[in-house]
Amino acid sequence: MGRASTFLPALFLLCALSGQHAGAADATPTEMDPVKAARAVKLADKLRCLVCQNQTIADSNAELANDLRGQIREQIAAGRTDDEILTYMVDRYGDFVLYQPPFKTTTVLLWAGPALLLVGGLFILLRNLRRQPAAESTLTDEERERAKRLLDGDDRKDDK
């Protein structure tokens, strides 16, 4: 009796603490060795669930994501490498299943874009900075006079 009364709260605490890993645990089969299970979770984390496109297969509760997690586990158990499993997914669902798009001709702009913008921006900035001195200057005598008047607080003449 006494034992049960301390055991139960401890159990609840344990459940609550492990709750934060529930998402990852979904992709982990119970009977798999930890190294393989970790691989399965890592792979599922790289793949997009096409049903709910902003979730990974590891995060999603969609039935398809569940099936694909099953596929990953099965293929790991069958001794396939990570690359082979990713290729299996890309062959069926296209590059879009990969959260990190591959580098190829159609994605050059995607990968190189930010660097190009940075370089281009720096180039324009430097050019403008260098040009600055030429733009500095040049009030006519008349304007200087008027500025002086304004600064002195005698602006009545200026009002029209």
Place this chain on the structure above:
Amino acid sequence: MNRRMLIPLAIFVALAGFLFAGLWRDPREVPSPLIGKPAPAFKLTQLHAPQQMLGTSDMKGKVWLMNVWASWCVSCREEHPLLVALAKENIVPIVGLNYKDEPAAGMRWLTDNGDPYTTSVMDRDGRVGIDFGVYGVPETFLIDKAGTIRYKQIGPITEDALRKKILPLINELQKS
């Protein structure tokens, strides 16, 4: 007016053009890498005759449609009348891939809504679905005589897609 001042405006217009065009594209439609590739081989038991099988190889030499459907699939109801009408015209065999469904529920659904399928096969664990890259039922594949996937419709077939894309393509493929 300084022409250089137009540059930001030009950039803005170009960007707005891209975004505007994007409004009409459906992000849920992910182009399939399987188009132009051989249809994945399968051999599955038939829904109405569980002792018989049907597979990709049985359809060699024919232009055929494979429609992925399920009794639990809501948007399948949307396209179903179109399929029933198409089946009546006898233009093309339609194989139904009954995806992750209970056979009894599937059969009842066909009795209630009409059965446009030449044959329906059962993909109970969804494995063939995965091989075809199915992610949103209904999906429809057009497969040519050599067994190559030529077209994929993601989501319900619309009247528009049927008349403007699918039927002309079937016509063309049947001639070759």
